[in-house]
Every structure is written in C-alpha cells, then in structure tokens.
Amino acid sequence: MLQGNHESSRNRPACGARSGAMEIKIEKTFKVNAPIDSVWAFLTDPEQVVQCMPGAELDEIVDERNVRGRVGVKVGPVEARYRGQATFEELDEESHRIRVVGQGMGDGSxxxxxxxxxxxxxDGGTEAEFAAVVNVGGRMAQVGSRLIKFVSDRLFQQFVSRVRSELET
Structure with missing residues (x-):
C-alpha cells in the first residue's frame, strides 16, 4: 500500500468540494521489464512521461518540481481540454516514491x-503502483463516473503500453 505524507494535499480544498464536481479514484499496478533505476528516471522526467500520455502536451518546465501543460480527453460525446500545472510534491529517489498534484482549467476544471x-x-523488473484522486467539474462531470472510469482505464493502458515500449527495448 502506498504511504507518505499527504498533509499538504489535505490542507488544500479539493475541487470535489465545489458544486457539481465529480471525484474519480484510480488505483493501478503494472510491471515493467526494466531495472528500477531506469523506470524511476523515466517516470520522473516530465518530457518522457508526457510523450506517453494520450492527449497531453508539455508547455514549460518551470523548475525541477513544477511543469505547465495541456491535456485533452474525450469521454463519450464530451471533449474537454485543460491547461494547467503539476507540482512534484515528493520525489524520494531512495524509496522510489513520488507524489504529484495538478490543477487545470479550460472546459471546466x-x-x-x-x-x-x-x-x-x-526477476530484474519493476512493479509500479499508483493511486490517484481526480476531481472534474463542468461538462465532464455530467458524463457519469462509469464512462469516465472506462475511458481512464483505456488511457492508462495506452500509457503503460507506451512506457513499456520505451523501457523494454
């Protein structure tokens, strides 16, 4: 199970607290047939990660902990684009733990x-375990959690496939 200090995230009001927002919880584990140090270096490099994320574009690396970019996603009849930023709140290379928070605005929030x-x-490979809470507001929140979950699962599978193709060659 993932552990870590989530205090800074707890002190910040969640988007889900706003009227009409929807919270989606995602927990995923996957294996990569590559050494842990290679996987860590790849997954903590925003330029590498964004190339594996469907619909994502990196606009700026502000500093080693902050990035700005865009992401677009289509869920059923609704297409949404967001522009925002992400902050690496924890990058613990020794324990191989990472914590990221992001916010975006555009077609909703x-x-x-x-x-x-x-x-x-x-066997020399690496297991990656991730847990995320995503809050969406606006038109995307009206689509329904089952459809959003289905699309997020598909996007995650595409991400993992791209990560593996980069690291397992």
Missing part, C-alpha cells in the same frame, strides 16, 4: 492528487 511507488522485482 480538474485537479489531481497522485501517489506512486516503485518496487524492484526479483
């Missing part, structure tokens, strides 16, 4: 809190 942890496997 969105915010995200993500915690991740990597574990070295006996």
């Amino acid at each position: 969105a915010d995200m809190q993500l915690a991740g942890e990597l574990r070295a496997l006996d």
